Amino acid sequence: xxxxPAVKTSVVxxxxxxxxxxxxxxxxxxxxAASDPYKERRFQYLVxxxxxxxxxxxxxxxxxxxxxxxxxxxxxxxxxxxxxxRVANLEGSGCHEHQGQCGGDVPQCINDLLFCDxxxxxxxxxxxxxxxxxxxxxxxxxxxxxxxxxxxxxEQEPHHAVVTITASERKDFFPARVFVRAILAFExxxxxxxxRTVPLRGYYNFGRRALVLGPEIxxxxxxxxxxxxxxxxxxxxxxxxVVPASLHVCAHFQANRY
Amino acid sequence: xxxxxxxxxxxxxxxxxxxxxxxxxxxxxxWRRAYSSGHNREDFAQAIWRAIFAQAPEARSLxxxxxxxxxxxxxxxxHALRVLAGFDIAVSILDQPEALKAELDHLEQQHEGRKxxxxxxxxFKTALLHVLPAQLGRCWDRAAWSACFDLIAxxxxxx
Numbered sequence: 001x002x003x004x005p006a007v008k009t010s011v012v013x014x015x016x017x018x019x020x021x022x023x024x025x026x027x028x029x030x031x032x033a034a035s036d037p038y039k040e041r042r043f044q045y046l047v048x049x050x051x052x053x054x055x056x057x058x059x060x061x062x063x064x065x066x067x068x069x070x071x072x073x074x075x076x077x078x079x080x081x082x083x084x085x086r087v088a089n090l091e092g093s094g095c096h097e098h099q100g101q102c103g104g105d106v107p108q109c110i111n112d113l114l115f116c117d118x119x120x121x122x123x124x125x126x127x128x129x130x131x132x133x134x135x136x137x138x139x140x141x142x143x144x145x146x147x148x149x150x151x152x153x154x155e156q157e158p159h160h161a162v163v164t165i166t167a168s169e170r171k172d173f174f175p176a177r178v179f180v181r182a183i184l185a186f187e188x189x190x191x192x193x194x195x196r197t198v199p200l201r202g203y204y205n206f207g208r209r210a211l212v213l214g215p216e217i218x219x220x221x222x223x224x225x226x227x228x229x230x231x232x233x234x235x236x237x238x239x240x241x242v243v244p245a246s247l248h249v250c251a252h253f254q255a256n257r258y
Numbered sequence: 259x260x261x262x263x264x265x266x267x268x269x270x271x272x273x274x275x276x277x278x279x280x281x282x283x284x285x286x287x288x289w290r291r292a293y294s295s296g297h298n299r300e301d302f303a304q305a306i307w308r309a310i311f312a313q314a315p316e317a318r319s320l321x322x323x324x325x326x327x328x329x330x331x332x333x334x335x336x337h338a339l340r341v342l343a344g345f346d347i348a349v350s351i352l353d354q355p356e357a358l359k360a361e362l363d364h365l366e367q368q369h370e371g372r373k374x375x376x377x378x379x380x381x382f383k384t385a386l387l388h389v390l391p392a393q394l395g396r397c398w399d400r401a402a403w404s405a406c407f408d409l410i411a412x413x414x415x416x417x
Contacts, residue, residue, distance in 0.1 A: 098298045098393070111301030113392060117308060119330075173312035174388040176305065203392060214396050224396065245397055 078233070085232030100207025102126045112207030117176040127207070136234035137211060138168040138178040138204045144211075144227060144237055146253030148186060153223075153243065153250035161186040161253050163213070163225055163239065168204075177203040182213050184225055184241070198223050211237070214244045221245065227255060275401035277409045282352035284399055285406045289349045292393045293342065302393055303338035304329060309385035310378075317378050348410045362413030369414055379411045 093101035095109035102108040102122035114121040116133035126132060136142075141164070148161035167181040184198040202213035202224075211227040224244040227237040235257040241250045275281060294302060307329050311318055318326040324337035344365055351357040386407065391398050 096298070098294065098301075111298060111305070113301055113305035113389065117305070119308065121330075171388060173385065174305075174309045174392070177388070177392045205392075212395050217400075247396070 081232035082236070085230060089230050100127075100205075100209075103132075110207070112205050113176050115176055115205075115207035117174070133206055134234055135168075135170075135178065137209075137229055138165060138170075138180055140165055140168055143258045144239065144255035145258045146239065146255040148241065148251040148253040150241075150251040152248065153241075156188075156251075157190070159187045159190065161239075161241065161251070162258070163200075163211075163227065163255065176207075177205060179203045180211070180213070181216070182211075182225070184213070184223060200225060223250065275399075275405050277352070277402075277406040279353060281399075281402045282406060284402050286349055286352055288390075288394060288398050288403070289346070292390050293346060294393070299342070300335055300339065302389065303342050304335070305389045305392075306342075306382075306385050307334070307338050309389060310381050313381040313384060314378055317381065320372060320374065320378075345410070348413075349406075352406060352409075359413075362410065365414045366416045370416070374415075376415065379415060383407050383411065 093099075093109070094107060095101050098111055098113070099109040100112045100115055102110060102124055103126050104122075104124045106123065108122055108124075110121045110127055115127045118128065121127050143162055143164040145160060145162040147158050149158045150156040162183075162185045164183050164185070165180050166183055168178050169180075170178045180202060182200045182202070184200055185195055188194045188196045199216035199219050200213040200223075201216050202211070204211050209229040211225070211229070213225040213227075215221040215224065221244045224242045224247070225239060226242055226247070227239040229237045231237065237255045238252075239255045240252045242248060243250060277285075292302065293299060311326075311329065320326070321334070321337065325331040325333040326337075328334060329338070344361075347361050348358065348365070351361060383404070387400060387403060390403065391400070
């Protein structure tokens with residue numbers, strides 16, 4: 001073994017030589033380990049196994065997901081809203097004629113002339129809530145249609161009835177109502193497709209969510225229409241065709257926005 | 259020919275509604291339905307006054323004494339009910355000319371010297387003619403109301 005001159009000089013110190021020997025042995029050993037192909041393969045083997053294990057977990061998870069998807073889905077918000085509305089209808093608002101319910105945790109009735117007029121009259125301010133005061137119902141061109149069943153006034157098979165808003169106006173100084181014009185149309189004869197149309201005028205009442213329509217000025221007072229948007233949204237209503245003077249119900253239909 | 263003339267005359271009468279005796283009865287009956295009672299009457303009055311002040315905000319200054327700046331104050335509620343009560347008397351006796359004259363003279367006296375411009379009476383009329391159909395919901399005759407309101411307002415203005 002070749003030793004640097006400095007080491008040679010201290011050869012008397014046997015310990016230094018032993019340290020150096022160990023050091024060299026260590027280097028040789030490390031070099032041998034780095035190039036050992038078996039150790040490398042053992043390492044890869046472990047990695048592959050771990051990957052396989054993850055794959056299995058993934059497959060199990062997919063199987064679980066599939067099983068979960070077979071279960072019935074959550075009920076959509078719309079259905080819940082409609083159900084709540086139907087329950088609320090059965091409970092009743094507890095309000096007198098001419099009044100609407102403020103809603104919320106503490107029930108309160110206020111006059112429907114005071115809804116959506118820019119002044120908070122409900123204790124919770126709900127009479128001016130944007131949702132309550134939505135103008136969606138009265139948008140010009142809105143059509144509400146359903147299968148009308150006649151129970152009085154004329155002899156008629158059930159047939160489709162359509163109420164279409166043709167004009168609407170809200171006065172700045174009296175915003176509690178939206179005054180509207182509308183057309184009621186229904187098929188009189190299903191073979192000849194003869195259609196009867198009735199011009200109507202009236203208003204939308206926010207507090208009671210009611211579309212109230214009577215005969216247009218100068219037209220024969222044959223029919224009026226009352227629609228209550230009491231099914232939780234602005235797209236569904238409970239409509240009745242009535243005699244304008246007595247409000248006697250001639251026909252009724254569950255209307256959907258078309 | 260005679261029939262045609264009569265028909266035309268009838269059409270002419272129907273077109274230009276005046277506050278004639280039949281119209282007065284119609285207005286009376288419709289007022290009875292709209293005027294209602296209790297809380298609903300207060301709210302009916304409230305809606306009318308909100309509509310008036312929305313049209314003529316400067317008119318509030320005439321009602322300082324009765325707290326016109328806040329239409330929901332008890333003082334103004336009382337005033338609003340008083341006004342409707344006066345209007346109720348006038349409408350109720352539309353078909354009794356002498357009694358109507360006496361009431362309108364009385365109301366004219368109460369309004370005398372308050373310097374109420376005609377535009378405020380117009381605002382009152384417009385408010386009434388919008389809140390009434392909203393309250394009635396059906397079967398109301400705008401032309402009849404317009405004619406008979408003008409008659410009453412004319413009596414109160416005195417000119």
